Amino acid sequence: MGNFINPFSGFWQNAEPLVQKFPEQTKIEGFKGKATVVYDDRLVPHIFATNDNDLAFMQGYVTAQHRLWQMEFQTHAIGGRLTEIVGESALEMDRENRRMGLPQGAKETVKQWEKSESYPMLQAYINGVNAYINHLKPKDYPLEYKLLGYAPEEWTALKTALFVKAMANTLARQDTDIEATNMLEVLGRENFDFLYPEWFPQQSPVIPIGTNGISNPLRFLPQHLQIQMLTVYLIRLCQNNPLFWVVIIGR
Known part of the structure; x- marks a missing residue:
């Protein structure tokens, strides 16, 4: 408790001003290029970079700046390591995720990513x-690290892959085909569609209904090589709570 309430390194250091301000210029160790990050009035980061690798580097930096603890905690969970942080209460969950492979x-x-020509972008x-992570001092750690009493680890390609598995587990693990078929037989199509719509009409999509598709469709790589899409997926680190970014290459 003493470390947590320490005014020089504890939770007091995590206080934020009412109006968030960012430095106009920052020199980042290990970054040899030049990029610009502009935040709009909703704190959506707009990243301007001259090439793909600089863009990916800055996206990794800014993502960690805002979501580091969540990134780590979720990869610990899906990797079967949550017990290391919260104790035996998470043991069964860790075992289950390991049993699922x-x-x-x-x-x-x-291993498949490493064979891809796009792997350097992921490495960036x-x-x-x-x-x-490397520029952080203990006083700078996100509040959750201080509450739970541990420090962030180095980020790796494995952690990135674990996050992809976490999304796959969330989106594809449930199997309700049999139950849905039975309900369709009982209720009929009209009632079933009313009770179980494909999407909720109360939701407001980012792209309004009726908008034409993008003019230059993306050319997708085979599933195991879709690394260029990973940086897009990784910014949506909060499941069921979307984040919005703008990325621009060539400026």
């Missing part, structure tokens, strides 16, 4: 995350 699946995914993202 999620950590092993992440290791196999990294990782370098950006670690550049932010």
Whole structure:
């Protein structure tokens, strides 16, 4: 408790001003390029970079700046390591994720990524995350680290793969086909669609309904090589709570 309430390194150091301000210029160790990050009035970061690697590096840095603890905690959870942080209360969850093979699946995914021509871009993202971690002092750690009494680890390709497995587990683990089919038979199509719509009409999508598709469709790589899409996925670190970014290459 003493470390947590220490006015020089404890939770007092995590206080934020009512109006968030960022330095106009920052020299980041390990970053040799030049990039500009502009925050709008909703704190959406707009990243301007001259090439893909600089963009990925800065996206990793800024993502860690805002979401470091969440990034780590979720990869610990899906990797079967949550007990290391919160104790035996998470032991069964760790065992379940290991039984499902999620950590092993992440290791196999990294092996495939390493064969890709796009792997340097992922490595640049990782370098950006670690550049932010390495500049932190204990007083700068996010509040959750201080509450739980541990320090951030180095970010790796394996942690990135674990996060992808976490999203796959969330989006594809549930199996309700049989139950849904039975309900459809009982209720009929009209009632079923009313009770279980494909999307909730109360939700307001980012892209309004009726908007035409993008003019230059992305060319997708094979599933195990879709590393260029990872930086887009990784910024959505809060499941069911979207984050919005703007990235621009070539300026």
